[in-house]
Amino acid sequence: MKRVVVVGGGISGLATAYRIVSGCEARGIPLALTLLEGEPRLGGKIVTERRDGFTVEGGPNGFLDGKPETLRLAHDLGLGEHLLPSSDAARRRFVFRHGALHALPESPPAFFRSHLLSLPGRLRILAEPFIRPAPPDLDESLAEFGTRRLGAEAVDALLDPMVSGVYAGDPRKLSVWACFPRIKELERDYGSLIRALLTLQRERRKALASGAAPAAAPGGGGPAGPSGKLTSFAAGTEVLVERLREVLGERVRVGAAARAVTANRGGASGRYRVVLGNGEVLDADAVALAVPAYATAELLAELAPVASTAAREIGYAPAAVVALGFERSAVRHPLDGFGFLIPRTEGRRILGSLWTSSIYPGHRAPEGRVLLRTIVGGARNPEIAGLPPDDLVEVVRGELRSILGIDAPVVFREVFQWPVAIPQYNVGHRERVRRVDEAVAPHPGLVITGNAYRGVGINDCTRDSERAATQIIGSIQPGAV
Ligand SMILES: Cc1cc2nc3c(=O)[nH]c(=O)nc-3n(C[C@H](O)[C@H](O)[C@H](O)COP(=O)(O)OP(=O)(O)OC[C@H]3O[C@@H](n4cnc5c(N)ncnc54)[C@H](O)[C@@H]3O)c2cc1C
Structure with missing residues (x-):
């Protein structure tokens, strides 16, 4: 029986665990896998709240269907019929510049006519x-x-x-x-x-x-930019997490933070020991770390100090998501598109706002109401992301009033705050990732994945989880992959 521990219960850890379990089953490799998640809930940045007829995302509101891995995962999990592509209207994206919303031109001639x-x-x-x-x-x-x-x-x-x-x-x-x-x-x-x-x-x-x-590239994206159509599930992005949890069953432990990964010098009971916050120790033949870079740095401080130092250098930006619902009849703006983003030169207090009920009509707000998700903070205004929720709502209401003319009473609100939201791939990032990889390479069966290294989108996480799972299976059963 091979023992594998996956640390981190965001989409990266869950998808990695699922791919290891299904890969081992397909090859007849006897496996005992444990997934450790430090928080009481699974999903990491993926969180969907369903309340009062609204379905609101605290993190990602979907993934692009122009890359295959997340779609493949959804289909493998039997979720194909629950997939929800965004509306065609959501192709229209706006930039707020010089006090007005400008539709992002979709073709070179439109670009030259635009006053953006x-x-x-x-x-x-x-x-x-x-x-x-x-x-x-x-x-x-x-x-x-x-x-x-x-x-x-x-x-x-x-x-x-x-x-x-x-x-x-x-x-x-x-x-x-x-x-x-x-x-x-x-x-x-x-x-x-x-x-x-x-x-x-x-x-x-x-x-x-x-x-x-x-006839068309999936979703019609251009050759350089992100291509594909934004896609989620009818009941929200967290459906993916819920299904993975169901499939992984008892292998998942929540409220079980790992504190360190060390070498198991004894050898007979596996190469690694994963030490939990409560002092419990799990022996493992292979370990996948699917936690944020700063957590990887903590876990590897003793086993791979060079990887730990390089991972610690990967910084994060904070963000808050403020979701507000209004009566449709009280909002004059047509909300006919995806939403808008704002250049920093405008000096506004929000990064942009997504018109969620127009992106997924009929699935995110009850009949007769609209839902907007406004993103605040980031590397641009990190301090605003940490304001108390009531203050955040006031900031957002003020900006929506001024930009979209929305002065209506709020009928629904939900605030999500992420002090360490999104890894920042600053100049030198590829070099830092190379240092992590090189320092981990001498430790067979130790694999680092997650959104801190090779892409921050859900598609990047699911793609890298396939790589991580292949590497883990190859390490516990050489020649199996
Ligand atoms: C506001 C926001 C909007 C976004 N929008 C989109 C979008 O529209 N489309 C898209 O593709 N992507 C989007 N993203 C990015 C995407 O959500 C993330 O990149 C992805 O969900 C990250 O998954 P992950 O599993 O790598 O990391 P995380 O989700 O951060 O999961 C890591 C997990 O590890 C756990 N953990 C940490 N330390 C330990 C430990 N010591 N022991 C055990 N567990 C530990 C954490 O609790 C967490 O659950 C968005 C992100 C944010 C924040």
């Missing part, structure tokens, strides 16, 4: 193909990359809100290489982003004409 950027700002983007590419291994910030290729205004008006929406981060610190590797690849391979876009579009049209390509 000034005319010089738009013309500067046209110069992009003439800018020489940087050396491919140059680790520059998103702001440096964007200013170099597209101009300072494009960074302020486009890149800054885009990275707020994903990382709640600061483009002057985030690494383009770590956050958006595809963009770096396009620069390397085509010498220019615009040239890449045009070439890929042309190739796609050719392939279409010859019948060699599907």
Whole structure:
């Protein structure tokens, strides 16, 4: 019987545990797996509250269907029929700039007609193909990359809100290489982003004409940006967590924080010992750590001090999600889209607001009501994320009044606060991850996963959990994978 301990009950740990269990079952490997979650509830950043007819997300409101891993997980778990794609209207995204909402243009001609950027700002983007590419291994910030290729205004008006929406981060610190590797690849391979876009579009049209390509990329995303349609479950993203818990059953222990992972020098009872907060010790042949980087740093302080130091250098931004419900009839704004993000140059106190009941119509707010989720804090305004909930609601109401003209009474409210919300892949991130990987490599069966290293989206977590599970199975049964 092989013993495996997975530490962390967010989507990364749950998916890793599930893939190890199903992989071992398929190969006939006898397995005793334990998943340890420190908090009383599972799910980590995934949390869905269902109350008064509202279904509200405290963390992610879905994943993009342009990548296969989360969809595959949902189907493997028998959740296919519960999947809920976002509405077509949710393709319309807005940026609030110079006191007005601007729809993000969806095509190059629409972009040049749009007033989101000034005319010089738009013309500067046209110069992009003439800018020489940087050396491919140059680790520059998103702001440096964007200013170099597209101009300072494009960074302020486009890149800054885009990275707020994903990382709640600061483009002057985030690494383009770590956050958006595809963009770096396009620069390397085509010498220019615009040239890449045009070439890929042309190739796609050719392939279409010859019948060699599907009619549209899943969700219709562009070649450089995140592609796919935002997708969740009818009863909320936490459905994934609930189902994983059901399938893993008694293997899951909540309220059971790990304190350290050490080497088991005795050997006979497995390579590792996982020490719990209450002093209990679990012997294990393999261990997967699917906890935030600072928790990995604690757990590995003795066993792999170099990995511990590198993991500790990965910082986090705080965020708060303020969900407010209103009577539809009391809101004049049509809320006809996904919502809006705000560049930092606007000096507002929120990062943006998502029109949840328009994204998933009929599934997030009761008939006749609307639900908005406003994101506050991030690397931009970290102190606001920690305000008392009543103050947060007041901040958000003030901003929604001023931006959308919503002055109606609140009929529903829920505040979620994440003091350490999203890992920041700042310049040097890939180097830090390399140091973690190298320091862990000499410890067979010890695997690090989670959103702190190779992507912060749910899709990144589920993809990496497949890698982690394959590595664990290979370590307990060499030649099995
Ligand atoms: C506000 C917000 C909105 C987001 N929106 C989206 C979105 O729309 N789409 C998307 O794809 N992604 C989104 N994300 C990102 C996504 O939610 C996360 O990247 C993902 O859920 C992280 O999963 P994880 O399992 O790696 O980490 P976590 O969810 O952080 O889970 C780690 C778990 O480890 C546990 N733990 C920590 N230390 C220990 C210990 N010592 N012992 C045992 N357990 C421990 C924690 O309690 C936690 O449950 C969002 C994130 C936030 C915060």
